[in-house]
Amino acid sequence: MKTIVIVGGGAGGLELATRLGDSMGRKGRARVILVDRSPTHFWKPLLHTVASGKRDPQVFQIEYSAQAAEHGFTFMHAELRSVDRAGQTLELAPCLSDDIGEAPAVRSLGYSTLVLALGAVTNFYGVPGAADNVCTLDNVREAKSFYRRFFGACVRASEGGDSKVNIVIVGGGATGVELAAELGYSARALAKYKIHTLDPARDVRITILERGSRLLPHLPPEQSARAEAYLVSRGIEIRNGTGVTQVDADCVHVTEGDGPETTRPASLTLWAAGVMGPAICTTLGLPLSRMRQIMVKASLQSVDDANVFAIGDCASFVCPVKGAAPPRAQVAHQQAVFLAAALSRREGKPLPEFSYRDYGSLVSLGPVAAVGVLLGGSVGRQLPVSGALANVLYGLMYQKHLMALHGFVRAAAVIVADWLRKRISPSIKLH
Ligand SMILES: Cc1cc2nc3c(=O)[nH]c(=O)nc-3n(C[C@H](O)[C@H](O)[C@H](O)COP(=O)(O)OP(=O)(O)OC[C@H]3O[C@@H](n4cnc5c(N)ncnc54)[C@H](O)[C@@H]3O)c2cc1C
Known part of the structure; x- marks a missing residue:
């Protein structure tokens, strides 16, 4: 066999x-x-x-x-x-x-x-210090480790003194944008449930550094602008046209346009600038x-x-x-x-040819919003979507994955269990 x-x-x-x-x-x-x-x-x-x-x-x-x-x-x-x-x-x-x-x-x-x-795996593009000093999101272990460090930094910042949580995210693609949006909510949730002396607006600064001229370059410019406006309204700083030239344990070196190299403090740097x-x-x-x-x-x-x-x-x-x-x-x-x-297929039959069909792209902006485009029809017409509707569509992507693995009934049970869990648990991990 x-x-x-x-x-x-x-x-x-x-x-x-x-x-x-x-x-x-x-x-x-x-x-x-x-x-x-x-x-x-x-x-x-x-x-x-x-x-x-x-x-x-x-x-x-x-x-x-x-x-x-x-x-x-x-x-x-x-x-x-x-x-x-x-x-x-x-x-x-x-x-x-x-x-x-x-x-x-x-x-x-x-x-x-x-x-x-x-x-x-993450591509550091040979930037000095990046491999040693940044966090990455290649697997669950790394994601959990990032949260532990974020949590610890929030506790330290809440204890007074000059310590601030400076999160620097390198790369304004989908991963960087989705994480920045979620972290904004997390800081508020931590202040509400656990670290009561943390003032998210004062103590937590989240910055996205993007080398290109706009976030989410795979989406049409107006959708990038929507995402950017939303993130800015949530207190997230966006620096487009900013290249990272070196990463140290507590800061990143950047150049903006033709300007000289400067440094920005970073208690945690997350690299989301590409994969290989x-x-x-x-x-x-x-x-x-x-x-x-x-x-x-x-x-x-x-x-x-x-x-x-x-x-x-x-x-x-x-x-x-x-x-x-x-x-x-x-x-x-x-x-x-x-x-x-x-x-x-039975042995001896020629293999068919794969053809990729792009159905569009959706990027989450936290628990209540998303932004993206849907591609439809034979000419691939673009339909921009944003806000709560896009958020619902974004959620469907995972539900489709569950359906492919478990079939309809079991996937539906998982989705209902998730919905119930959200109603009885705090919105964030508290230890
Ligand atoms: C934060 C984040 C958000 C994303 N959002 C989106 C999105 O909204 N939409 C979208 O379409 N894509 C998104 N992506 C990209 C998407 O996750 C990947 O394109 C997709 O997971 C690739 O699937 P894969 O099967 O190739 O690899 P993976 O899903 O990465 O799986 C690879 C598997 O290989 C195993 N493995 C690796 N090396 C070995 C080894 N040597 N021996 C044994 N096992 C090994 C790993 O343990 C893992 O289970 C996102 C990615 C990230 C990180």
Whole structure:
């Protein structure tokens, strides 16, 4: 029987494993194995809500083992170390939680088809000091660590003295904007529930530094302006046209336009200025893009190895007409749906060609607002949306992801449970 191994159970990989497990694993048509270094799945577009203390990842995570048992695939909790493409084997380092003891030795796993869905990591673009002095939002551990540091800084600021919370967010794309908006709410919620001597307006300063001329460059200018006006009305400072040249532990060095280099104090700097493929991509001997992503054909096979596929942020898919597919959950989802159907075909049939359809983009501006555009019709007409309606549509993206993993009834139960939880719990993590 053929063995399909998927490495990475994120937005793309877990949906693919679930679909293939249902269509092939359960029917004995293939052995489907999902490998991830984490025991649980958390949908990455919600990481800013963990970093701002709004969402407890333990409540919203999905146990890979449980998903595997219900959907006909096998889960291996391990980290991919290397790939022997000639011998079609992977070298995996099993991961165990601290309380279980020493991890067993590295082991091999054979595959007939390998799908790499490894996601992306933060790109520091070689800026000195960035890798050592900034926080990043690549996974749940980093998001939780950011919140702990934000919480600690708020406690210190509330104790008087000159200490202020200076949050500097580098990058005015979706991640930076979404986090800035949530943190504004978090500071107010902390002052209300826990740190009563904290004055958010006086003690907490949140700044977004963006090298380009406006925030959210992937949206039309008027939507960027809307987002900017909203954030400014919430007390967030925006510095467009500002490049970061160096990061120290307590400040960032910046240049604005043609001006001289200056420094800005920063108690916490979060880097949200771009992503690239993970380091392991460079060890595969496969052609990579400038951003270290695995270059794939329209079938999503590597341009150099028909047994290796790549999807999501670690893949570089360039459509001759529409250009490069962006590193977004929407792309990872569409590629998972496509590949699940393509790999379920009977042997010998030619593989179909993937085509990415852009349905638009929505950016959350906190609990009650969002901004973005929807793309519709055959000519891709743009429909700008903002405010509460956009916020509802933004919420639907996660609900769609739940539906793809759990089916309608279970996803609906999760959504109702979430709604009820919000009504009985404080809006923020308080310890
Ligand atoms: C704060 C934030 C907000 C975002 N908002 C949006 C949004 O609104 N809309 C949108 O479309 N996109 C958004 N994105 C981007 C979106 O999250 C990604 O494009 C999407 O998650 C990519 O899916 P993926 O399957 O490629 O990788 P991921 O979802 O990142 O999953 C990768 C998986 O691979 C595993 N892994 C990695 N390396 C190894 C290894 N060596 N061994 C074993 N396992 C490994 C990881 O543990 C992880 O589970 C946002 C991202 C962030 C950080």
